[in-house]
Amino acid sequence: MELKQVSQEIINYVEREIIPRYASFDKAHQDSHVKMVIEQSLKLSEHTPAMNIDMVYVIAAFHDLGLTNGRENHHKESRKILEADEFVKSHFTKEQIQIMGEAVEDHRASNSMKPRNEYGLIVAEADRFIEPQTIIRRTIQYGIANYPQLDRTGHYQRTIEHLNKKYGPEGYLKVWIPWSDNAKNLKKLHVLLTDKTQLKEMFNLIFDEET
Numbered sequence: 001m002e003l004k005q006v007s008q009e010i011i012n013y014v015e016r017e018i019i020p021r022y023a024s025f026d027k028a029h030q031d032s033h034v035k036m037v038i039e040q041s042l043k044l045s046e047h048t049p050a051m052n053i054d055m056v057y058v059i060a061a062f063h064d065l066g067l068t069n070g071r072e073n074h075h076k077e078s079r080k081i082l083e084a085d086e087f088v089k090s091h092f093t094k095e096q097i098q099i100m101g102e103a104v105e106d107h108r109a110s111n112s113m114k115p116r117n118e119y120g121l122i123v124a125e126a127d128r129f130i131e132p133q134t135i136i137r138r139t140i141q142y143g144i145a146n147y148p149q150l151d152r153t154g155h156y157q158r159t160i161e162h163l164n165k166k167y168g169p170e171g172y173l174k175v176w177i178p179w180s181d182n183a184k185n186l187k188k189l190h191v192l193l194t195d196k197t198q199l200k201e202m203f204n205l206i207f208d209e210e211t
Contacts, residue, residue: 004053006042013087014061025067026145027210028138037063040126044177048118055096058088059103059123079105109166109173125177130167130185132192137206139163144210156203168193 022031041060045051062085066077079101082088088097099117106115107123115121139159143150150158166173167189175183192199 004049006057007054007091010054010057010091014057017087018061018065021065021068025064027141028145029064029067033138034061034064036129037123037126040129041122044122044125044180048122051118051122052096055092055100055119056122058082058092059100059119060126062100063104063107063123063127075105075108075111078107112172112174114174114176121176125175125180125182128173128175128182130175130182130189132185132189133202133206135163135167135189136202137210140203140206140210152207155207156200159203160199163189163193 019031019034022029022034038057038060041056042053045053045056059082062078062082064074064078065081066074066079068081069077082104083097083101088100092100099119102116103120103123106113106117106120107127109124109128111124115124136159139162140155143155143158143162147155147158165171167186169190173186175186177183
């Protein structure tokens with residue numbers, strides 16, 4: 001099967017105007033994160049040939065832009081930014097923009113409801129990229145940026161609490177695509193969360209690198 005290619009005009013616009021906006025966010029949500037979500041979204045969409053690849057790309061690119069107005073409602077703010085973007089409005093139909101807006105709004109990991117459309121499933125899954133070291137690093141990065149008063153012990157406790165609350169067996173994170181790498185890796189992460197020695201070693205190594 002020949003893979004569909006994203007429009008070069010759209011790539012140029014996103015790389016010039018959208019990705020640079022991530023530079024002002026915390027270290028866990030900078031350009032490396034949005035590029036990872038774009039890459040994972042495109043990879044996941046290969047399993048659904050009928051999907052519009054340009055829409056997949058734009059959704060992934062815009063998904064966290066709302067962080068510019070704070071974290072609490074960033075998913076809703078990201079939707080507003082996408083739907084107001086003049087370039088987007090000139091390249092997609094109103095129906096397509098509504099689908100993209102819903103997908104961006106539904107991507108948030110703390111959402112208990114399943115995304116409203118297939119594009120939302122893709123970006124939500126891509127944003128959940130479950131790889132233990134990456135997740136621990138992003139948790140530490142967020143903690144350093146937002147809780148500067150904590151010492152090493154405080155950051156460790158916060159990291160463990162967050163990992164269990166979000167990724168643990170009773171955690172709020174939902175994996176929507178059962179055949180995805182995330183579903184397999186989440187099970188591995190559950191095992192890691194029971195191994196306090198290995199967790200502490202990984203934390204200390206990454207914390208030292210980040211500080």
